[in-house]
Amino acid sequence: MYYPKSEIVKVAYTAGSEFLVKKSSSPYTGDYYITNDGKIFSGKEYTAATKELVRNGGSSPTSNKLKAYEFHYAQPTQDDYNKGFFTRYVIKRVNSGFETILEVSKEEYNRSSRDPLYIGSSFTWKIAGPLYDDLSNPNAPVYGIYNTNDRTVKELDKKVKGAKDYFTNLTQYAI
Helix, strand or coil, X not given: CCCCHHHEEEEXXXXXXXXXXXXXXXXXXXXXXXXXXXXXXXXXXXXXXCCEEXXXXXXXXXXXXXXXXXXXXXXXXXXXXXXXXXXXXXXXXXXXXXXXXXXXXHHHHHHHCCCCCEEEEEEEEECCCCCCCECCCCCCCECCXXXXXXXXXXXXXXXXXXXXXXXXXXXXXXX
């Protein structure tokens, strides 16, 4: 089946233990590509010789998609407040917009890291301290919650496009 290059999310090589040719169940060695709907095909792009592949072990190439990723409402603990920060996790469907961004638990983040249809990132969220930076003493600058989280979100947006539109409350969880 033909897919335009814009719908191919990954091109890679397998040594032969990862995939089987769907029609013959024979092991496949060589280049393969994964489409944005989770299908896997032989080669680097569609040709007359392209064959559909399935993951070895009987699992479907879209098995990671069978269970949708669940939103996680982050809740910092007292230990997190004592430290002044905690780790958050976000994923986004590749080649999609802001609407597919989802904050997830560490477990869901780890699961998504094996899914070629998603990208994600973990990041540190500041929750305690002064609200704004105080750089008046260059020898001892004080970094505030708002400014630190603003820098964090801008950096996160480089990897997960649209994150700056998702994380708009830069003082969320602040005390």
